[in-house]
Every structure is written in structure tokens, then in C-alpha cells.
Amino acid sequence: METNLTKIGMYKDQQYEVIITTVDKDGNSNAAPFGLRVLEDNEVFLRIFEGGNTIKNIKEKGEFIVNITNDPLMFTLSTTNTIPDEYLTRIPNKTKNDELTYLTDADAYFICEVKSIKEALREDDIKSSDVNFIKSEVVELNIKNKCVKPMNRAIHALIEALVNYSRINIVDEETQKYFLERFLESERVIKRVGNEKEKESIQILKEDLINQGFEI
Numbered sequence: 428m429e430t431n432l433t434k435i436g437m438y439k440d441q442q443y444e445v446i447i448t449t450v451d452k453d454g455n456s457n458a459a460p461f462g463l464r465v466l467e468d469n470e471v472f473l474r475i476f477e478g479g480n481t482i483k484n485i486k487e488k489g490e491f492i493v494n495i496t497n498d499p500l501m502f503t504l505s506t507t508n509t510i511p512d513e514y515l516t517r518i519p520n521k522t523k524n525d526e527l528t529y530l531t532d533a534d535a536y537f538i539c540e541v542k543s544i545k546e547a548l549r550e551d552d553i554k555s556s557d558v559n560f561i562k563s564e565v566v567e568l569n570i571k572n573k574c575v576k577p578m579n580r581a582i583h584a585l586i587e588a589l590v591n592y593s594r595i596n597i598v599d600e601e602t603q604k605y606f607l608e609r610f611l612e613s614e615r616v617i618k619r620v621g622n623e624k625e626k627e628s629i630q631i632l633k634e635d636l637i638n639q640g641f642e643i
Contacts, residue, residue, distance in 0.1 A: 430469040430565040435495060435535045435575045437465050442620040443577040446494040446505050447473075448515065448528050449484035456517075456528045457481060458510035460502050462580075462620070463493060469565040471539060476549075477557035480509070485561065489541045490520075494533040495577050501530060521567075534575035539563035581621030584613035585628055592632055595641070607643060610636070 437443055442464045449457050457480040464472040471493070475482045485491050496502075504510045516531045522540075529536040545560045591606040598606070610633070617629045636643055 428566070429568045429570075430537070432465055432468055432471075432537070432565060432568070434568065435570060435577060437495075437577050438622075439465050439467060441465055441579065441622060443495075443579055444502075445577070446496060446501060446510075446530060446533075447481055448492045448494060448510075448530065449481055449488065450517075450526055450528055451480070451484045452487050454526065456509070456512060456515055457484060458494075458501075458505040458515070458530070460505050466562065470542075471563055471565065473559075473561040473563070475559045475561060477546075477559065482559055485541060486544065486559075488523075488525075490523075490527070491539055491541075491563075492527055492529045493537050493539060494530040495535040495575055496530055496533045497576065497578055498530075498532065501532075529569075534572035535568070535570045537565045537569065538567040540566050579620060579622075581617045581625040584616040585621075585625055588613040588629060588632055592636070595636075596639075603641070607636075607641060610643065 442462050444460060445463045446458055446460050451457065459479065459481045461473055461475065466472050475485070481491070501510060501514065504514075510530070514531055515528045517526045517528045520527050527538060540563060542562045542564050547558055547560065549556045549558045588610050591609055595603055595606050614629050614633065617625050621629070633643055
């Protein structure tokens with residue numbers, strides 16, 4: 428069974444925005460969006476905070492499905508609550524006597540088996556939170572749309588930065604300040620999750636703004 432994630436444009440050390448679908452021990456489905464990092468061609472990494480249904484189901488079942496989609500409605504539904512069953516397809520689990528579920532209209536999906544979960548305490552200025560670091564193996568890859576393209580936040584951040592850049596010399600000073608603040612946020616996102624071309628692009632943009640006299 429195909430498990431090489433490069434077949435759907437997902438590459439080592441890159442992070443992608445995906446929707447994780449799980450099923451609990453009573454057969455109830457759950458869907459939620461996460462950032463997923465590729466460790467190897469058939470190995471992925473997730474960081475999930477304690478308290479939600481996704482981590483509960485993963486710990487109970489040791490498996491989950493990663494859905495690749497660019498559908499804004501699916502990301503909205505899975506963020507605000509969970510995706511209704513009408514948008515999901517259930518399939519028999521080949522290794523256990525139960526079911527798995529995936530997004531019916533996903534461009535691709537792959538089944539993951541958990542290899543390890545490490546629990547840690549994350550502390551910041553607001554509160555302390557329990558977080559789980561999950562390494563999983565891709566055991567089955569299903570491609571439904573040969574033009575599948577995983578979502579990465581960096582390209583969206585770059586496009587926003589380019590749009591603001593194209594307008595920065597025709598707006599007032601207050602709006603220019605806002606654009607520069609947004610640029611710094613776009614730069615932060617790209618440095619964190621972007622590929623080499625996206626990082627090179629935001630640096631070119633930054634140097635051009637500095638050369639124009641803007642302070643960044």
C-alpha cells in the first residue's frame with residue numbers, strides 16, 4: 428500500500444494545515460484542524476494539547492486519519508465544533524474490529540498509526556498546559572484528486588504581504604504602519620512553517636521595504 432507522502436506534495440520538515448478525523452470507542456466521529464509536520468516520507472508529527480476529543484480518541488485507539496483539503500467550510504466547521512457525519516465517510520478498520528472515518532470530499536487522506544506519545548507541560552505568560560507530542564507512521568495513503576495540494580500557511584502569509592506591499596506607497600501613514608505590522612506577522616509565520624522559496628521571498632520583500640526607507 429502506498430505510504431510515500433511526496434506523492435501528494437508533502438515533504439520532509441515542512442508543516443501543513445490538515446483536518447484530523449477520529450472515532451471514539453463508542454463509534455462517535457470527531458474532526459479538528461491541526462498543523463502537521465512531515466518527519467519522513469511516511470512519518471508525521473503532531474502537537475496536540477490535552478482536553479479535546481481528538482487527543483482522547485488518539486490515545487484510546489492509537490490511530491487517526493489525516494485529511495488533505497482546501498475546503499474553507501470544512502476548516503470552519505471543524506474549528507467551531509466538529510464536522511457533521513453527512514460530510515464524512517466511514518470505512519472498516521483493517522487491523523481492528525471497528526471503523527475509521529474520513530472527509531468524503533477530501534482530495535486525499537492517509538491513515539496513521541501512533542508510534543509514540545510524549546507528554547509535557549507547556550508554560551507561558553497566561554497559563555500552563557499539558558501538551559502531547561505524537562509521532563505516527565503512515566500505513567495507507569489514498570489519493571482521490573490527482574491535483575491534490577496540501578495547505579501551508581506560509582504561502583497565504585506571503586500573498587497577504589505582497590498585496591500590502593503593492594499598496595504601501597499609496598496609503599496614509601497610519602495604514603502604512605498597519606501594513607508593516609502585518610508584514611512582521613507574515614514574516615514570523617513564514618520563518619516558522621515556510622519552505623526555502625517562501626523564506627527567500629519574504630526576505631527579498633523585507634530588503635526592498637528597508638531600501639525604500641521603511642523601518643522594520
